[in-house]
Amino acid sequence: MKNAKEIIRVGLILFVITALSALLLAFVNKKTAPLIEENNRIKTENSMRTVLSDAESFEKLDFEGEGVVEAYAAKSGSDIVGVCVVTEANGYGGAIRVVTGVSADNKVTGIDILSHSETPGLGANATGDSFKSQYAGKAAGIGVSKGTAKDNEINAMSGATITSKAVTAAVNTALEAAGEILKEAK
């Protein structure tokens, strides 16, 4: 019978440790979740401003789409100047969240990387302007080329083709979503 008592004792010790850890985590998460939410919202707001500079305010739209996280109508005054779409795609190390600014005539005004877990020094270079600026002015269906980029194509980063393709996929998804939103708004 001694064994049974021992087994229960060991089981309870692990229960106490895990329960305590979960309690701590839940408590800290409860306090930090709203803050993190707020930080993310500010960050998204800032990148949307950089991506679509001539918009003053961003109104969240309830738009559902495959790979689309959220979409905002970019307004200056009352008329819609463009659309900002936040999309996600799977890169080399994990999900990459991209915000794409789309002008009224369905062209990319600019993109920004909100979050990624790509390898530092390789995929992580996607956050650099030299890579992001390639998307400006492109229309839907952007291609990725390893050699010299033809029209509507961007140059993949050397050693990080998977990341380049993932970011491009995210931008294309955003362009399609923006197309639908702009069609409805007209």
Place this chain on the structure above:
Amino acid sequence: MKEIIIPVLIVGGLGLLFGLLLAFASYIFAVKQDDRVEKISKVLPGANCGACGYAGCAAYAAAVVENGAPVNACSVGKAAVAEKVADIMGVKAEAAAERVAHVKCRGTCENTTAKYDYVGVQDCTALSKLAGGQKHCRNACLGFGTCTTVCAFDAISVHDGVASVNEELCTGCGACMGVCPHHVIELIPKSAKVRVNCSNIEKGQSANRHCKASCIGCRMCEKVCESDAIHVSDNVASIDYSKCTFCGKCSEKCPKKVISIKDNLSSDE
């Protein structure tokens, strides 16, 4: 409040489940291992050199506990380890016969000459395949240092074409003995003052012709030894150290000075 209780229940539940599972499993899989084996293997140096004759320290520890292997067999750990192992086993440890490697050859460049010029892999085994090596004497130390590569204690090195052992570093693990293609190295008690420095098995005059420092099998040492410790078998003398009293008479009588006394051994190096 709900979103605190639920995680605690989920992760806590998982923890409890695994706690019970592991505790239960530990009884099913309880390994009846004698804790002395654990203690002994901790005390051993862990070099896994196999000098004690077992596959490694863990195997030696198990052998000591299960089938009573000698407590002082660890020649690397020497007396210190033997004591510790002894008191774990509750047995008295007699002084371990500390053993050292000894090269039975003095075929240096001036004592013997080369049959041919060898250009190829600098390895004794390779060289020994070519007519028994570069030196005229076919049992000589080949001098390419394969033994030095396997010695984990850097105790053996080649000087003037012949390997020689630094007895302070040598732990008697026997790795060099195993790898020497001509078996010129043997393990002898460290305290052995009298040593035979040749392993040439040829008859007198050809041995003489092949190397100035070779044993010609004249048996003078055998005649003069009172404790019947030294014998000549296939033309080379060898000492039975359990009988040898290190009186040194054989060394005086040996016409070719093949048998040396340890204290003058290091001087003539």
Place this chain on the structure above:
Amino acid sequence: MIKEIISILIAALLTENFVMVKFYGICPFLGVSKKVETAVGMGMAVTFVMAIASMFTWLVNHFLLERFGLEYLQTIAFILIIAGLVQFVEMFVKKSLPALYNALGIYLPLITTNCAVLGVTLLNVQNGYGFIMSFLYGTFAALGFTLAIVLMAGIREFLDENSVVRSFRGFPIALITAGLMAVAFMGFSGFSI
């Protein structure tokens, strides 16, 4: 469906080999690859843990975490499951295969922190694989790990330590060999069905 399984198999074994391309599980990969038997033993232990872990973590994630929106608990829940499994495997191997247990030594408990095991469970969630797919990906990834570690053990056993410069023996030459193997595996990148 079959095409998708084969493409995952090829990816896990070659193009995205867990050790050679994704850098997961290097500690045991270097530590245990001295002899082929221990490498195979380690491969089997990791395969068992990764296969079971992939299934178990998918169940826990689907029915418990996602239902209550507790994604932040993923790391701790998954690693708890893996640790439980590894300790179970450790006891099992200690009882029935003591020789393997001694050979693996510290590297058996270190399977818990083996990035490959936790990596595959998190990847299953991120790729949104179903129950069967998670199990398959876990097993294939483990086979990729085993392939790499056995190849490495084969090379290191064959590698004659004596021909290597004394200071490069052991881990340094193993690392350089692994680097050259990684170059070979880079040849597979971009290959897909």
Place this chain on the structure above:
Amino acid sequence: MKGTEIIKNGLLKENPTFVQLLGMCPTLAVTTSLKNGLGMGLSATAVLIASNVIISLLRKLIPDKIRIAAYIVIIATAVTLIQMALNAYLPDLAESLGIFIPLIVVNCIILARAESFASKNPVGKSALDGLGMGLGFTGALCIISVIREFFGAGTIWGIELYGNVIKPASIVILAPGGFIVLGLIIGAINAIVGKVGEKK
């Protein structure tokens, strides 16, 4: 062992990266630039000290049967807490260190030190061991990342050196480069330590 000896041990004699070859996953993946190497090293040191202290506090409580599960839960909790705190209160620091924190959970050094040191020694020594091992790890990471960044990207800490003049060998940053650079460094260290050993 005295305090200073424990730290020297972690830094030199039993350096986790160069001698024990633990924590390889983050070491090879992250050392592509000095900034990342330092970031990873420091965050790993913080977690290592925290987990060593907690584990050595609880070492008498935790039965041997569930030691791995208990240790890893403690480590994972510590890491997740730090990650949450960073994201909430120091968003910009989290920005640069964000990617490294989850990697720490699977860093073998922490569990290895917990299992071989913290579970057998009092709190003071365990904290010192955590510090020593952490600094040893950070030092090693910095050495590797300086070399890989210089040859692979032509920059150090992001400052352009020769990148536009000669095309840097980007393979040094890729997977094979990591293995080979680390192998060469350990070989060199063995050679140097070997020489010093002989002279002593």
